[in-house]
Amino acid sequence: RxxxxxxxxxxxVPEGATVAFNCTYSNSASQSFFWYRQDxxxxxxxxxxxxxxxxxxxxxxxxxxxxxxxxxxLIRDSKLSDSATYLCVVNYGQNFVFGxxxxxxxxx
Amino acid sequence: ETGVTQxxxxxxxxxGQQVTLRCSSQSGHNTVSWYQQALGQGPQFIFxxxxxxxxxxxxxxxxxxxxQFPNYSSELNVNALELDDSALYLCASSLAGAEQYFGxxxxxxxx
Numbered sequence: 001r002x003x004x005x006x007x008x009x010x011x012x013v014p015e016g017a018t019v020a021f022n023c024t025y026s027n028s029a030s031q032s033f034f035w036y037r038q039d040x041x042x043x044x045x046x047x048x049x050x051x052x053x054x055x056x057x058x059x060x061x062x063x064x065x066x067x068x069x070x071x072x073x074l075i076r077d078s079k080l081s082d083s084a085t086y087l088c089v090v091n092y093g094q095n096f097v098f099g100x101x102x103x104x105x106x107x108x
Numbered sequence: 109e110t111g112v113t114q115x116x117x118x119x120x121x122x123x124g125q126q127v128t129l130r131c132s133s134q135s136g137h138n139t140v141s142w143y144q145q146a147l148g149q150g151p152q153f154i155f156x157x158x159x160x161x162x163x164x165x166x167x168x169x170x171x172x173x174x175x176q177f178p179n180y181s182s183e184l185n186v187n188a189l190e191l192d193d194s195a196l197y198l199c200a201s202s203l204a205g206a207e208q209y210f211g212x213x214x215x216x217x218x219x
Contacts, residue, residue: 004150031205032205043210043212044151044210046208087151093164094141094156094164095153095164095166096153096200096208098150098151098152098153100149
């Protein structure tokens, strides 16, 4: 089993739609969690950290369930500019483990 | 505040050669991590440096080595290049344990 797994995608959604990404991790010692977005042929950019209490940043909401070892990202009112690959990242010790990513295309 | 920079942007090497990639960390950050990203995959952790010492290593062979300098900049060295080493190499800087910020990457092609 891979350390971090994500929905395989791609997700093709119309503008204005709500889309949810799921991520599971295998190492229960994981300490911190993040969502990054990566545009084609660019570097990953931090989207948001994920806290146990859940957190929201504008149209983006992240949730963490430590018991189920599950992380989610919800995007409301999708924009064309949200089209990217979304990477789930789990950290334990010095190791940041990236999932394979889920590609999102928001269509006009 | 200066972000993470990497050089060169692109590089073409021949199998068996050696390569050195460079990274300047973001101002105030003391930790540098290196990743390899093959096309269509997530970044894979190579190693991390903290205060000039290797602080963790992923599943990469010893021909992948690195350095961190007193100003926290870093190098990634790869010896005996193989075709499968063709990838985007990403450097990320952070304060220890905190979120990482990535440079634009070096795209290495091995022929």
